[in-house]
Structures are given as structure tokens and as C-alpha cells.
Amino acid sequence: MSNQFRKDLVDLVPRLRRFALSLSGNQADADDLVQSACVKALKNEAQFRSGTRMDSWMYRIIQTLWIDDRRRAKTRGASVDPDAAGLSDGGRGARLPEDRIMLDKARVAMAGLTEDQRTVLSLVAIEGLSYKETADVLDLPIGTVMSRLSRARATLLPQLGMTKGPVQ
């Protein structure tokens, strides 16, 4: 087992937790998801091609595990804990009450998307992947990524109602 592989994986954990949080809607499930993904990655290290992006590889593992979990649970949508959403320090950067309300709206709106739409939107808008990188992670045609992204935003934007400009 490569020690460098493990170190690189640890360095990646904050971003993996963010991605998992955006999918699951609560930190406890997100951490379980990341933990399971790390176990799977360690078992399958040989499949990781050195020189390729570990983040994309891990995003894919997390997304696959999440979908499997959802199928087993036979539930739809992320479970946002309203209390946790309201108290989350994810709004540290939001100084005004209306900004915090906006961030809570964003969490709830994300939870209301389909799994497919939420995953694509998270990878593009939160993780900053390109459409091509997102397509590679999800093993989808780039056109499918764009259509899911378009539908996700068509659903999400009216819920945010943010025509006054960006959150500062």
C-alpha cells in the first residue's frame, strides 16, 4: 500500500466531505459516505492510475456508493436536517441574516433536486469541474451533463429568487 496514496487521500478528504454533504444533505451521512468511499479506494488502489486525477476517481466512487445507498433505502432525495441547516457553520462567510437564509435556501433547494441533477450541479457549481470532467466522472455523454445541469438550474433558481445579486 503506497503511503503517498494514503496521504493524497487524506488531503482530499475536505473536498470529498463537501461533495458528499451536497449529495446527502447532512454531515453524518456524508461522513459515512466518505468513510465507505475511502475503504473502497484503499481496497482498489491498484485500479487507480497514477498521474490521473484522484479527486475525479473519488468523486465517482462516492457518487456510485451514494446511488447504491439510495437504491437500497428506496428513498428519494437528500435528508436535510432543518436544524442542522440553520445552525451550520457553512454560512461563516455569510455575515448578514439574509445571506444565511439564502444559504439555507440553497441547501433545501439542492435536496429537492433529483439525484442525477444534484450530482451534476454539485460537481460543476461546487466542485468546479468542467463539463467534460463531470461527464468523465459520471461516465455520461457531455450532452447529458449539460441537459441535467440545465434542468437542475431551472428548478433551483426560482427557489433561490436571487435577482438582487450575489451573496457577498
Next chain:
Amino acid sequence: MTLQTVMDKDRLAAFVDGEMSPEEAAEVVMHLADHPEDQAYVDELMAANQALAQAFDAPLNEPVPAKIRETIMGAEPDGIVVPFRRRPLAMAGAGLALAASVALAVVILPVLRNGYSDTQLALGPVAEDTALDRALENLPSGIPEAMESGPEIMILATLPVPDGFCREVEVIDEDADRLDFGIACLGETGWSVEVTLSEPLSSSGTEDGFVTASDTEVQSLQPFLDRLGAGLPLDAEAEADAIAQGWAR
């Protein structure tokens, strides 16, 4: 209600998402100057991206949870190999094996030294305001800290005991090829090292402290933990509270 736009929304989205060449982006910028409704949609998309990024960014400001770190650094998925470093000894009591191809190299040092330095763990009271004392007082578990004298010190875990707290600590002195591990407990007069293990760093494992698992050393120290009445290590949040409260003295 989402804004109506003149330009195709997917194209505006591609502009916001950085999917365009510089030339294409310049064209969109020119278009936006003359089409405020499209500019408003672009603003809306950018604000949404920013809100989403902020809404889920809490993990970026938090340390890696100990459970996840241990999954990655602490054990093979099949549990055959575990690291000597980073693994709280008390966890061994919960069924996890602690290291030790170190078996032949580890020496239990029941020797009370008259003095001690910052660079080694010695049985007995910890002098105030030494690097070890400061680490025991304030350093969260899992965060290595270089001492001015060179060695690296790290708290491995904080263990609740009936009358307070004990902390597992290791000091790695690469120059001296030495790894010291100890358990220090807080008493009325301050911290005191209750037990130490020491080994040549070069024999601590095959690669950066990773060693083959064996129960030998665990068994030798487990009775000590039992006598202390030590519980499972505090999680990061409980430990942070204990540090913030000055160990409730």
C-alpha cells in the same frame, strides 16, 4: 420566476461555468453589455453558484475527522497492518490491534529519571511550560508539532478516566533515531507521565512507522489502561471542549 433571456440559457450557463474559449467569452461579454435581461440571468447563475459553494463549504474549514483519517492512515481494509503512529492505544482495548513488529525493539522504561528534556518522555511529573507540558495542555490529537529542539511531538488520543483525563503522546526524534510513546495523566499538581515505551525509530516499521500488527505490546499495556479505568478516546469535539475548559480544573 426565472428570467427570460435573448441568448440561449445553456450558452449563458457555459459562460458562467468557464466552458468557453476566451474569444467566445468575449462575444458573450459584448452581448451582455446590450442585453440587461441576459446580464441579470448571468448574475443570477453566478449568485447561485456562489450560494451553493458557501452552503456546503463547512468541511473545508474543519479538520479531517479522526474516524476517516484512521480509516485511511490507520489500517488496511482487512486490518492486517496497522500503524504504530496515529493509533490511540486505548482503541486496542476495543478490539483493535496495536503495532508491533516492534516487539523485539520496544523497551518498557520503568525508570524514573531525575530530569527530562523536551525531546524525550520521562516518567514522572512534567515540568511546567515545557514543550511536552504545552502539548498536553493545548494540542489536539492527531496534529504533529515540531519542537524547537527538533523532535516532533503529537498527542494520539485523550482518554477519560474516573478522576480526569489521560493523554497518549508520542515524540519522534529522527536525529536520535528514537520514538517515545507515553501516557500522561493530569493530577492535582499537573501532568505526569505514567508509562513510556521507547524504541529505535529505524526499527519501528517497514515504511514511515507502518508495522505488522501484533498484540504483544498491547497486552503489556492493557492492564495499565484497565487500572486507570480509561474509556474510549474522546472525539475531536469533546476533546476541544476539554481543552477549552482547561481540563475542568
